[in-house]
Amino acid sequence: xxxxxxLITSLTVISCAGPRTFTKGTYEDPETIALLDDRFNENDMxxxxxxxxxxxxxxxxxxxxxxxxxxxxxxxxxxxxHIDMNALSDxxxxxxxxxxxFRFVNALNRKSIAREYEYQNSGYxxxxxxxxxxxxxxxxxxxxxxxxxxVQEVGKEKLVYYKAxxxxxxxxxxxxxxxxxxxxxxAYKKRRIGI
Numbered sequence: 570x571x572x573x574x575x576l577i578t579s580l581t582v583i584s585c586a587g588p589r590t591f592t593k594g595t596y597e598d599p600e601t602i603a604l605l606d607d608r609f610n611e612n613d614m615x616x617x618x619x620x621x622x623x624x625x626x627x628x629x630x631x632x633x634x635x636x637x638x639x640x641x642x643x644x645x646x647x648x649x650x651h652i653d654m655n656a657l658s659d660x661x662x663x664x665x666x667x668x669x670x671f672r673f674v675n676a677l678n679r680k681s682i683a684r685e686y687e688y689q690n691s692g693y694x695x696x697x698x699x700x701x702x703x704x705x706x707x708x709x710x711x712x713x714x715x716x717x718x719x720v721q722e723v724g725k726e727k728l729v730y731y732k733a734x735x736x737x738x739x740x741x742x743x744x745x746x747x748x749x750x751x752x753x754x755x756a757y758k759k760r761r762i763g764i
Contacts, residue, residue, distance in 0.1 A: 620751040630746040640708035648718035725759040
């Protein structure tokens with residue numbers, strides 16, 4: 570009898586320790602700050618984007634320019650983590666366009682646009698509706714950015730520091746007409762995770 574109880578208890582423990590999966594979820598406000606681990610997360614991205622957009626919109630350097638055309642340039646990730654810099658620049662670009670103060674040229678799709686010009690001028694499209702090379706908007710400014718980090722870990726304590734630096738360069742003069750940075754510092758304590 571005792572062996573049977575041990576066998577049943579063992580089987581119960583083994584079946585409970587099997588693979589687990591997330592099966593039930595809820596929608597949450599994307600503005601809610603949740604630090605589940607020590608990596609770059611969506612909250613960090615939101616904080617950086619908000620700072621850069623508010624700084625750019627209020628900048629006297631672009632205040633006198635009537636809706637300048639901006640191109641997104643190189644976005645550098647100088648951290649040890651895999652961070653989607655395109656998602657960060659997309660977030661900034663979207664907010665800047667929605668502000669009504671900036672226009673953006675689509676540098677990423679230039680090859681696709683060139684192929685579409687060729688097709689539209691191949692005779693298949695009504696010539697009165699076809700777009701031709703030579704009518705694109707020239708970018709006046711280029712937006713670039715760099716994200717770097719520093720991690721300090723001693724015993725059970727860990728500090729993670731991020732610094733995002735963005736700049737706007739005038740393509741005609743190559744002058745940096747605006748720059749700003751956002752610093753984020755997060756503190757963590759190591760603890761055991763129970764099963």
